[in-house]
Amino acid sequence: MSTAGIPAVKETKAQKSERLKLEKNPWEAWEEVRQFAKEGRESVLPEWANLYFKWWGIYTQGDGVGVTGGVGGEGKATEYFMMRIGLPNGILSSAQLRVIADLTKKYARNLADITTRQNIQLHWLTIEALPEVVDALTTVGLSPKGACGDVVRNVTGCPLAGIDGHELIDASPLAVEIAHKLTANPEFYNLPRKFKISVTGCPLWCSYPEINDVALTAIKRTVDGKEEIGYTLRVGGGLSTEPHLAVRIPAFIQQDQAYAAVHATAEIFREQQELRENRTRARIKYLFMRHGWTAASFLDALEAKLGYKLDPSPVTEDVIPDDVYRDHIGIAPQRQAGLSSVGASVLRGRISGEQLHQLAELADQYGSGELRTTIMQNILIINVPNEKAAALVLALNGMELHVDVSAFWRGAIACTGTEFCKLAIAETKGFSQWLVSEMEERLPGFDQQIKLHVTGCTNSCGQHWIADIGLEGKKIKKDGRSVDAFYFCVGGAVGKFARTARPLGYRAAAEDVPDAIERLLRGYLEARRPEEDLRAYFARTDDDSLRAQLAGTVVDPVERDAPPVGAGRHAPGE
Secondary structure, eight states, rough: OOOOOOOOOOOOHHHHHHHHHHHHHGOOOOOHHHHHHHHOGGGOOOHHTTGGGGGGGGGEEEOOOOGGGGGGBBEEEEEEEEEEEEEGGGGHHHHHHHHHHHHHHHSSSSSEEEEETOOOOEEEHHHHHHHHHHHHHOOOOTTTTTTSSSSBBBBOOTTTTTTTTTTTTTOOHHHHHHHHHHHGGGGGOOSSBBBEEEEOTOOOOOOOGSSSSEEEEEEEETTTTTTEEEEEEEEBBBOOOOOOOEEEEEEEEEEGHHHHHHHHHHHHHOOOOOGGSSGGGSTTHHHHHTSSSHHHHHHHHHHHHHSOOOOOGGGGGGOOOOOOOOOOOOEEOSSTEEEEEEEEEEEGGGHHHHHHHHHHHHHHHHSSEEEOOOSEEEEEEEEEEEHHHHHHHHHHHHHTTTTSSSHHHHEEEEOOOGGTTTSSSOHHHHHHHHHHHHHHHHHHTTSSOOOEEEEESSTEEEEEEGEEEEEEEEEEEEEEEEEEEEEEEEEOGGGGGOOOOOEEEEEEEGGGHHHHHHHHHHHHHHHOTTTOHHHHHHHHHHHHHHHHHHTTTTOOOOOOOOOOOOTTTSSSOO
16 A cells, blocks of 8 residues: 555654664763763764753753743754752762762852752753763762662752651662662663652652652551551652642551552553653643542552552651741751751752852861761751851851841742743743842841742742742733743642642732732731731632732732743753
């Protein structure tokens, strides 16, 4: 039969990605990148630039305009790259940090970002620099492998693991084991999409298990009069354009079952072919959101994969943390007598090579040379003798890494934004810094915990869905020109009152955002009940009232913009 005249069927983006993944495991093809480095940027093949590099924690860097400067839902790429360095559980030594600092100064224009998955991200890398950066990281036991791509991402955990007197168990060895066994494991180089894991023995759940694909949280039970510590399992958390809080699986995971449970969950995810049909709906959360899975059916699949039954653990046995700070900022006593941790708030997560060097020096001078990064984009120095803690605080404050900060500074989170990201609609890092300074000046002494998250587009890399006030980047026309703007969501939370933020139907030009937030927070201060926190106020106040506070008058709601074409497809968010 002749096929003449029959048009060829064009591959979908999902089909192309699946084909390319079957053709090559990028972890086994690094020599190709070394050849690109020898031959120059023009030699980089499109499949590497658009896909394979991600397995090595690398993205092409945007041109500063973001998505609006490109076509097909993606902005233009420059000759530069951005790279994430994986830090399982956020654990970092001063020796490793010095290498990162050197790389930041030599190759990354002296600019680094601490990310919302405890990684450190570099920008401005040339193709020639990539092998040199990876080789330097390898010498100190670090790697960018798995920090991006359709793979297990950096495994997060409590920054105070092993030193917090309140933790049920030090879960960091388990987090590191999972990271080392699943990252760069050829069994898991080809998952349907990214796969985020959190493991914590911390009773505050500071690594946000609610928004991870799979999360283990420590739990205590009594059997035959003896206490036993194990884990509960949550599956299917994620934000992006369609937020979904993880589903609690009703099983008690014993410590010697924990790794196997995570490994089996990754296998289950890998095997779901229906998730490979559309890149925007390829996360494990869609098994629950679109394919009819439940906690019970997932438990059946998990036990079938493990080959044994797990002990039951009803949801009622959970001890869910209250609405508290989870950022570990300040001085905190360790379980080790005479020692403390000292946490500094890194505004926007942005940090220079000089500051990284100084942190390494301070960790050696005041502590044991050990540091931890956090998912709130902050950094801790641990094992500090109590008598040295005050001096360390002064040293950190002196380098603009403040320990004592306002509620606005402390709660600020910002994604990469149009500065480097090809999918972003609005600039975020500089805006967030300006917004914090404006709010500190307008509402000095504001006495409430407030998570103020800025994300540059609908993909929620800045996690606006779990913020008290979440700002989602837009463009609007003002005075005849297109300007950055933000759409407001409020009331997001994790922990006891976990819920995704409510879109309020209000947006404002970036320059008008401080006015709107000031009106909103002054409305809260005037109307709050005794002991009523901001979260509770948002929960009891209707959308129309909150929108009127933001606008300064009664206004009709506006719809959120639809995600750009391809949103979530290549989102660099973690």
